[in-house]
Amino acid sequence: MIELSQVNLRRGGFHLKNLSMKVDQVGLHLLTGQTGAGKTSIVEAIGGLHPVESGTVRLRGLDVTNASPERRCIGYLPQDVALFGHLSVRENLRFSCRARRWTPKRTKERVESLSEALGLAGLLDRYPMNLSGGQQQCVALGRALASEPDILCLDEPFAALDAQTREKLIQWFQGYVQENEVTVLAVTHQPQWLQAEARSIWNIDRQGNLGVGPSS
């Protein structure tokens, strides 16, 4: 599903070399590591938001190293949520459905079901600036899921939520992943929230060594 081969990434003076990883099972996979180790750069490279210097990125077995983000067809939730401030919650949620030319009826049904599941039903006409951090994160998660991508890259998806909402949402999300056979790569500083359901836990250390194993 997701495969990196000998990927080199550069961001300013920060350089990640020879990254390789393979996520070939449907389900939840975690990417952990210390702050500044390069987790966000890796998921952005998978999503096409950050160019790779060399190496190969494959999604669903296809080489997408030079493909633009829209051709990769993944759902991406950035760490800073990056909601579109000029659009309401409803417009943010339906953004990808419209971009992928869903019918209005199907889009409406999808937005309704997602907003219900994510506790956003009463907030659809609000604008992001009028939402709490946790609500914004729920909208960003909904926006990433809206067009039903089979691959999700989520950067700290539950970090801004209170404990009660987080537990509820994680439970719903795990059900969603199983039911829809989605492959999820989630960056997290708190693997304990999700590790019970995780198929694999990848860890990247300060030296840029990426491998499967418990977080150090």
Place this chain on the structure above:
Amino acid sequence: MTRGDRNFIKVLGAVAVVYIGLLLAMVLANLILVANDSASAWATLTRAEIQQAIFLSLGTSLLSAVLSVWIGTGIAYLVSRQQFPGRRLVDFLMDMPIFLPPLVIGISLLILFRRTPLSMLDSAVGIAFYVPAIVLAQSIVGVAFVYRTMKATFDTISVRQERIAQSLGCSRFGAFCKVTLPQSQQGLITAAAIAWARSFGEFGPVLVFAGSIRGRTEVMPVSIYLELNSGNLSGAVIIALMMIVIAAAVLLVARVAADDRRGGGR
């Protein structure tokens, strides 16, 4: 607030009062002059060539503003987002029309369309001393102002939002239209208003490149010039007052349109 702070604010306030007072006094002086010679002023406004100049001014300035927004916004986006050889040179050249004396732009356009191979286009279509010359002369400067305003606007909008939009299925153009442009709304309205205002008041390049042909290339600033030359001061001033009213109305509309009401209201 200390005594020093109060004095500082007072000085700034005095400067503002003097400047705004001067602006209002200018308009008032015009009004008094027209009031003292209202018959002549009204007669000027009802003349067919002046009414034609008013419509030509409104039409050409609107067309020039639209062209300026299209061209200036496109180039501003390119320079703001892309790294390419000569980028700094393009940025420098785009500012040039703002710094060039208006007459230089007029004479340069005239030479370009009368003394180079482009003169064939001029002969075939009729550019110099016709309406297209007015639009060209107005747009050259309008584009530069739009470029400067929109580049500053695009520079403040994170390219990340466009990338996120692309990851959600938008093409680069789609991300520009659905995310960047709406977020540039205030800058866009400001740029359009400035482009229109510059075009509406453009005189030097229009006079040189389009001429001052009554009934053909006479726009309102040219009308003022022609009325002054013929000694009709109150006629020139009533046209000037009309330009002030139109410009104030457009400024008001632009300010209302640019007012972002998405704050805490919703």
